[in-house]
Amino acid sequence: MKEHPQRIFDDKEQTLLEEIIAHRRDVRGNRFLNTPISQESIDRIIEAALAAPSVGFSQPWEFVLIRDQKTKQAVKETFSEETARAAIQFTDEKQKEYIKLKLEGILESPLNMAVFYKPAEGPVLGQTSMPNMGKYSVVCAIQNMWLMARSLNIGMGWVSILDPEKVKQVLGAPEKNQLIGYLCFGYTDMFYNQPELELKKWDRKKLQKEVVIQEKYG
Numbered sequence: 001m002k003e004h005p006q007r008i009f010d011d012k013e014q015t016l017l018e019e020i021i022a023h024r025r026d027v028r029g030n031r032f033l034n035t036p037i038s039q040e041s042i043d044r045i046i047e048a049a050l051a052a053p054s055v056g057f058s059q060p061w062e063f064v065l066i067r068d069q070k071t072k073q074a075v076k077e078t079f080s081e082e083t084a085r086a087a088i089q090f091t092d093e094k095q096k097e098y099i100k101l102k103l104e105g106i107l108e109s110p111l112n113m114a115v116f117y118k119p120a121e122g123p124v125l126g127q128t129s130m131p132n133m134g135k136y137s138v139v140c141a142i143q144n145m146w147l148m149a150r151s152l153n154i155g156m157g158w159v160s161i162l163d164p165e166k167v168k169q170v171l172g173a174p175e176k177n178q179l180i181g182y183l184c185f186g187y188t189d190m191f192y193n194q195p196e197l198e199l200k201k202w203d204r205k206k207l208q209k210e211v212v213i214q215e216k217y218g
Contacts, residue, residue: 020151025191027155029105032186037111041152045185048148049115054137056125061138064171066112071170075182076106078166079159086161097202104159109184114167115142116177138180145183155188 009017046063054060066072083103090098106112117138120127127133142158149156164179173179198205 020147023191023193024146024150025155025195027105027157027184027186027188027191028102028196029108029157029184030102031155031188031190032105032108032110032184033189034108034110035187037154037185037187041154042111042185044152045145045148045154048144049141052137052141052144054140055127055133058120058124058127058134058137060118060120060124060134061141062116062118062177064114064116064173066114066171067110069107072106072112074170075112075162075167076104078163078170079104079106079161082161082163097200101197101200101202103161105157105184105186106159106182109155109157109186111185113181113183113185114171114173114179115181115183116173117180118174118177135178135180142181142183149185150191153187155184155186155191157184158182159184 042065049061049063050059066075087095087098115138117135119134124134146156146158159182162179162182167173167179167182168175168177192199195205197203
């Protein structure tokens with residue numbers, strides 16, 4: 001196997017990555033523009049997904065690109081059903097706040113993408129003890145796309161208030177495939193400098209000292 005020089009990143013590049021991570025946002029429908037995304041940009045976003053780590057080099061992902069408005073509308077219908085169910089789980093002021101939130105951009109974004117986990121036929125290296133590692137690999141691919149999209153100044157929103165089985169039916173997905181993420185991509189009129197739910201005081205950002213445990217619990 002031929003050796004290649006190791007790529008070393010300098011301080012400027014490291015800072016740039018920190019900025020991209022810090023300015024990644026979950027973009028909602030009221031922010032998307034109908035400006036088309038070039039095929040080159042779409043290819044770069046997908047190539048970022050393909051560069052994600054995957055347990056046992058299994059690469060257990062499939063990506064469905066959706067531009068058709070009828071298909072989007074069918075997916076939007078399951079969102080509307082599920083968000084109505086979700087709203088009643090919150091009470092008092094939280095329920096009022098929830099109803100006001102714009103939580104998706106299915107129809108507004110020029111490109112939707114359904115990301116599926118495709119299980120392997122046999123055992124996968126690194127997945128025999130923790131079977132969910134394959135799904136986590138797909139999540140890593142989604143995060144890569146999110147960061148690449150942000151670096152291209154393209155917004156991405158992850159819609160999770162959906163019935164995954166109904167989305168599978170809409171898309172004619174194989175029975176064994178599992179929906180991991182339904183994503184909306186598009187240029188945006190602005191990126192918030194802070195997470196939108198933080199700005200709207202839905203919750204607060206946790207501090208490092210609240211989530212880091214040294215050595216072990218207790």
